[in-house]
Amino acid sequence: SEVKLVEGLLTWAEFEHTQGNDARVHELVADALAVGAQQARCHAKLAQLEERSGRASAARARFELAAACADADATIYNLWASFERRNRNVNEALRILRDGCDRFPRDAVLLQSAGTLQERCGNADSARKLFERSIRAKPRAPAFVAWALLEERAGRYEEARRLFDDMEVCYLTHVVFRVVQKPNAVDRADRKSYAVQVLFSPGVNQDLRKGASDLATIQTHPMMLSSREDLTMEDVTKFLGAVLREEKGQGNGLGSAPAAS
Numbered sequence: 136s137e138v139k140l141v142e143g144l145l146t147w148a149e150f151e152h153t154q155g156n157d158a159r160v161h162e163l164v165a166d167a168l169a170v171g172a173q174q175a176r177c178h179a180k181l182a183q184l185e186e187r188s189g190r191a192s193a194a195r196a197r198f199e200l201a202a203a204c205a206d207a208d209a210t211i212y213n214l215w216a217s218f219e220r221r222n223r224n225v226n227e228a229l230r231i232l233r234d235g236c237d238r239f240p241r242d243a244v245l246l247q248s249a250g251t252l253q254e255r256c257g258n259a260d261s262a263r264k265l266f267e268r269s270i271r272a273k274p275r276a277p278a279f280v281a282w283a284l285l286e287e288r289a290g291r292y293e294e295a296r297r298l299f300d301d302m303e304v305c306y307l308t309h310v311v312f313r314v315v316q317k318p319n320a321v322d323r324a325d326r327k328s329y330a331v332q333v334l335f336s337p338g339v340n341q342d343l344r345k346g347a348s349d350l351a352t353i354q355t356h357p358m359m360l361s362s363r364e365d366l367t368m369e370d371v372t373k374f375l376g377a378v379l380r381e382e383k384g385q386g387n388g389l390g391s392a393p394a395a396s
Contacts, residue, residue: 137172144170145180152184160184175204175211182218191222202234209235209242216248228252236265243273247281254285276302276337277359307355308338312371331366334358 148163160181167177182197198215201207212235219228232249239245250265266282269275279302286295311334320328336356 137170141167141170141173141177145177148180148184152187157188173206175201175207177201178204179211179214183214186218186221194218202231209239209245211235212238213245213248216252220252225252225256229256240268241272243269243275243278246272247275247278250278251281254281259285259289276356277335280335280337280359302337308336309355310335311358314368326367326369329368331368331371332360333366333371334360 144163144167148160148167151159151163164177164181164184167180168174178197178201182194182201185191185194185197195218198211198218201211202215204211212231216228216231216235219225219231229249229252232245232252235245236242236249246265246269250262250269253259253265254262262285263282266278266285269278270282279298283295283298283302286292286298313332313334314329315332316323316329322328336358339355
């Protein structure tokens with residue numbers, strides 16, 4: 136089919152990019168565009184390849200073409216906004232997400248992305264409204280987590296608990312703690328050169344009664360980054376200690392625990 140042909144050409148283009156064959160990459164994407172299917176995805180893929188090659192202006196132009204395509208979807212706007220945020224164009228990222236939400240007002244993932252960026256910009260009320268819209272569109276666990284963490288950061292612990300209680304978690308729910316070196320780190324021996332990332336998945340994303348006999352084929356929700364950028368191991372240790380004390384009835388509750396989000 137045309138869709139599979141385009142997917143094959145884009146996969147091939149991705150490989151040629153890893154080999155540094157830019158001319159061949161453009162030829163393959165041009166071939167994919169000529170097929171006539173998934174035009175927006177073709178432009179978006181080329182935009183990603185241009186960004187990796189350090190050509191931000193060319194990447195931006197490709198994202199604009201992708202968004203202008205009739206077959207563009209919410210993912211295109213998410214990718215474009217993420218690109219602008221990486222390039223520190225936060226206001227432009229906000230604009231793109233606004234346009235995307237106007238075009239796809241019931242896309243839960245896009246609404247959540249817009250809420251997350253609004254919170255990072257200090258617009259908590261706007262973020263709450265977007266998280267609520269996301270949950271109304273589709274009650275996904277990542278949106279509950281994002282909203283709950285916003286309330287926890289604002290000191291509204293009961294509201295955070297309520298949102299966590301409302302969230303549905305499933306088999307294979309998991310949390311991952313990952314230590315990463317900061318991009319601007321100078322002294323590798325300095326604890327401040329490292330940050331902790333907390334990633335969360337609410338678990339299984341399918342009906343286990345249908346074709347899930349093989350554990351290797353079980354689909355789970357993707358991991359979601361659920362921590363602030365400057366989170367340290369000390370923060371995590373203190374927070375988990377407070378949680379354990381509360382479980383044992385020795386603490387004053389999460390309200391007194393250091394924020395680990």
